[in-house]
Amino acid sequence: MDAAIEVADLRKTYRGRRTGEVRAVDGVSFRVERGEFFGILGPNGAGKTTTLEIVEGLRRPDSGTVRLLGRSPWPHSPELTRRLGVQLQASSFFEFLTAREQIETFAALYGATKARAAEMLDLVGLAEHANVRCEKLSGGQQQRLSIACALVGDPELVFLDEPTAALDPQARRNLWDLMRGISAAGRTVVLTTHYMEEAEALCDRVAIMDAGRIKAVDSPAGFIRSLDAPTRVTVAAGQLADERVKELAADEAFAVDDGTVVFETRDPRRLLTALAVDGAMDGLAVRTANLEDVFLHVTGREWRG
Amino acid sequence: MSLDTAEARTGLPAGAGSGAFASLFKALGRGWIRDRSQIFFTILLPLMFMVLLASVFGGGDAAASRIVAVGDVAVLDGADPDDFTVTRAADLDEALAILREGDADAAVVQDGATVRIYPSATNSTSGAIAAGNLSALVDDVNVEVLSAAAPGTPVLETEVEEADGGALKPIQYLAPGILAWGVAIAGVFGAAGTIVDWKRDKLLRRLRLTPASVRTFLGAKVSVNLVVALGQTAVFLAVAALGFGLELSAWTWFAAPLVLLGTAAFLAIGVVIGGIAQTSPAAAGLSNLVTMPMAFVSGAFYPLALSPEWVQWLSYASPMRYLNEALQAVVVYGEPPTAVLPQIGFLAAFAAAVALVSWKTFKFDEL
Ligand SMILES: Nc1ncnc2c1ncn2[C@@H]1O[C@H](COP(=O)(O)OP(=O)(O)OP(=O)(O)O)[C@@H](O)[C@H]1O
Numbered sequence: 001m002d003a004a005i006e007v008a009d010l011r012k013t014y015r016g017r018r019t020g021e022v023r024a025v026d027g028v029s030f031r032v033e034r035g036e037f038f039g040i041l042g043p044n045g046a047g048k049t050t051t052l053e054i055v056e057g058l059r060r061p062d063s064g065t066v067r068l069l070g071r072s073p074w075p076h077s078p079e080l081t082r083r084l085g086v087q088l089q090a091s092s093f094f095e096f097l098t099a100r101e102q103i104e105t106f107a108a109l110y111g112a113t114k115a116r117a118a119e120m121l122d123l124v125g126l127a128e129h130a131n132v133r134c135e136k137l138s139g140g141q142q143q144r145l146s147i148a149c150a151l152v153g154d155p156e157l158v159f160l161d162e163p164t165a166a167l168d169p170q171a172r173r174n175l176w177d178l179m180r181g182i183s184a185a186g187r188t189v190v191l192t193t194h195y196m197e198e199a200e201a202l203c204d205r206v207a208i209m210d211a212g213r214i215k216a217v218d219s220p221a222g223f224i225r226s227l228d229a230p231t232r233v234t235v236a237a238g239q240l241a242d243e244r245v246k247e248l249a250a251d252e253a254f255a256v257d258d259g260t261v262v263f264e265t266r267d268p269r270r271l272l273t274a275l276a277v278d279g280a281m282d283g284l285a286v287r288t289a290n291l292e293d294v295f296l297h298v299t300g301r302e303w304r305g
Numbered sequence: 306m307s308l309d310t311a312e313a314r315t316g317l318p319a320g321a322g323s324g325a326f327a328s329l330f331k332a333l334g335r336g337w338i339r340d341r342s343q344i345f346f347t348i349l350l351p352l353m354f355m356v357l358l359a360s361v362f363g364g365g366d367a368a369a370s371r372i373v374a375v376g377d378v379a380v381l382d383g384a385d386p387d388d389f390t391v392t393r394a395a396d397l398d399e400a401l402a403i404l405r406e407g408d409a410d411a412a413v414v415q416d417g418a419t420v421r422i423y424p425s426a427t428n429s430t431s432g433a434i435a436a437g438n439l440s441a442l443v444d445d446v447n448v449e450v451l452s453a454a455a456p457g458t459p460v461l462e463t464e465v466e467e468a469d470g471g472a473l474k475p476i477q478y479l480a481p482g483i484l485a486w487g488v489a490i491a492g493v494f495g496a497a498g499t500i501v502d503w504k505r506d507k508l509l510r511r512l513r514l515t516p517a518s519v520r521t522f523l524g525a526k527v528s529v530n531l532v533v534a535l536g537q538t539a540v541f542l543a544v545a546a547l548g549f550g551l552e553l554s555a556w557t558w559f560a561a562p563l564v565l566l567g568t569a570a571f572l573a574i575g576v577v578i579g580g581i582a583q584t585s586p587a588a589a590g591l592s593n594l595v596t597m598p599m600a601f602v603s604g605a606f607y608p609l610a611l612s613p614e615w616v617q618w619l620s621y622a623s624p625m626r627y628l629n630e631a632l633q634a635v636v637v638y639g640e641p642p643t644a645v646l647p648q649i650g651f652l653a654a655f656a657a658a659v660a661l662v663s664w665k666t667f668k669f670d671e672l
């Protein structure tokens with residue numbers, strides 16, 4: 001079977017009178033398998049949206065090729081679009097319609113029933129807000145409605161462009177559950193995000209994108225493993241005697257700051273067992289490497305998402 | 306709601322095309338009805354204009370001239386009260402003060418055999434009419450006196466026949482013009498505003514990723530605008546006829562295709578404007594910039610025959626001129642559609658030309 005998405009050497013330069021040339025996408029290649037949850041992680045202006053728009057067939061690349069479910073996304077064909085579900089970065093709704101009218105209109109475009117529309121509204125938790133006009137919904141509710149509209153045609157492949165931007169932490173967690181469900185139903189999902197922990201929590205594989213290029217692609221665990229970074233264990237001040245610190249650290253690195261001890265260890269199990277025996281667990285913190293460290297490592301610069 | 310979900314999941318293409326059009330038409334139509342500003346621009350504003358202009362130009366029948374008589378004015382004794390309303394002033398100064406306030410059209414003083422008329426300078430048109438009416442009254446009195454003195458001598462009499470089966474009452478003249486203007490602003494502002502909204506909302510972008518074609522969507526949008534134009538025309542003509550005494554000819558129904566054609570032309574203009582403008586205020590400003598001169602030189606509010614020559618020349622470029630002329634011909638004069646074929650031809654050519662320009666210049670990428 002064809003891959004869900006195959007992209008080879010995409011390039012897109014925006015030419016503005018005032019802004020000059022912006023190389024938004026600069027030689028991007030990747031492949032997404034069917035059923036995969038694929039993330040594109042990058043800071044503002046990395047070129048995530050432009051890449052998605054080219055893959056969806058909304059923009060023509062300057063060069064490069066895209067295969068979407070085995071075909072070219074351009075020109076648009078109903079056979080292809082009815083298999084896609086898309087949530088754009090900016091919610092786009094019909095003006096002055098309620099949530100229900102909105103999704104029923106989209107349902108009709110995909111040839112789906114009103115019952116299906118109601119089911120989707122329920123799925124994203126908007127059943128009680130069905131009769132509220134879209135412009136009166138909160139930002140998070142609009143995002144969820146937008147996702148419901150993306151799902152109403154029962155797509156095989158779903159594109160979500162920063163669905164959790166500007167949501168509060170609780171709403172973000174709810175949306176994570178929703179996205180896990182979408183993926184668990186067997187769909188291929190492509191997600192762009194600013195949030196490390198989001199990519200880590202949801203994606204099978206993540207592409208790290210910066211300045212128009214994909215710097216690396218791997219699973220979150222694979223990234224962290226390959227980073228081969230030590231685990232940092234922080235012990236609160238007054239829990240350990242100085243000699244004991246040296247003993248525990250053995251050959252590994254440690255630092256003391258105002259009494260607080262930070263160990264960097266390759267063997268967290270040994271260290272943590274010893275600390276437990278010592279009864280030095282109060283205020284203990286363990287930090288393993290995460291995608292943030294990966295980003296720093298891969299791009300050579302600090303994360304500022 | 307009792308439909309089968311399993312079928313929905315398969316997303317059968319059967320019937321999706323017409324269903325898509327119907328649902329888009331419904332969605333866009335609902336949006337239009339719920340948008341108060343649209344209702345205001347399309348329905349209320351033209352009606353307000355009609356009320357305003359109809360009262361400025363008078364209710365239809367020429368009102369009686371308001372005369373201030375200074376002292377005793379014998380010639381007014383025989384005046385028909387339908388033609389003259391007479392008030393009295395003690396002296397000329399008081400009478401002239403009344404004229405200056407605009408409370409009368411002319412003052413009159415009779416000094417033996419001399420009738421001296423002071424037409425209003427404040428309101429020179431009605432002043433001139435009042436002076437004319439007074440002169441005619443004096444002539445009538447003279448004729449009576451002369452006939453009594455020489456009963457055998459024949460006198461000449463004039464009889465005024467009105468052209469076009471009676472002079473146009475102001476409403477007959479104004480209604481087609483205001484309607485043409487209403488259709489123009491609804492089309493231009495509507496299309497320009499919609500396109501700027503689409504640029505902002507990216508709705509078209511989203512719709513391009515559904516199985517429905519963009520053509521279906523644009524077709525639904527244009528259909529909504531055409532239906533709106535028909536509704537606007539029906540409401541306007543009904544109010545003009547019932548509230549303002551507009552007499553509708555038997556050919557009035559032909560206003561429908563005329564308005565549709567006009568709307569097509571104005572929508573095309575709006576699309577060009579919407580392509581240029583990036584924000585709603587810019588779209589509204591540019592729309593004004595186009596519709597105001599277009600209305601000004603169209604003869605819709607002021608007869609072209611009385612306008613300066615350059616206005617008459619410019620009017621040939623204004624699609625409103627043709628819509629106005631055609632509407633006036635069929636609705637007011639009751640001429641058959643064949644009489645307005647030139648206007649229809651101009652409108653159609655104009656619509657086609659502007660549509661072509663909008664198609665060529667439009668940056669679909671921005672939507
Ligand atoms: N329509 C456009 N015209 C000109 N430049 C553009 C346009 N859209 C995006 N850009 C520029 O291209 C670059 C990439 O933008 P893009 O929207 O793809 O980034 P992004 O990764 O999606 O960012 P964000 O996280 O903020 O959504 C940016 O520098 C942006 O300024």
Ligand SMILES: [Mg+2]
Pocket residue numbers: 048049050089161162
């Ligand atoms: Mg983006």
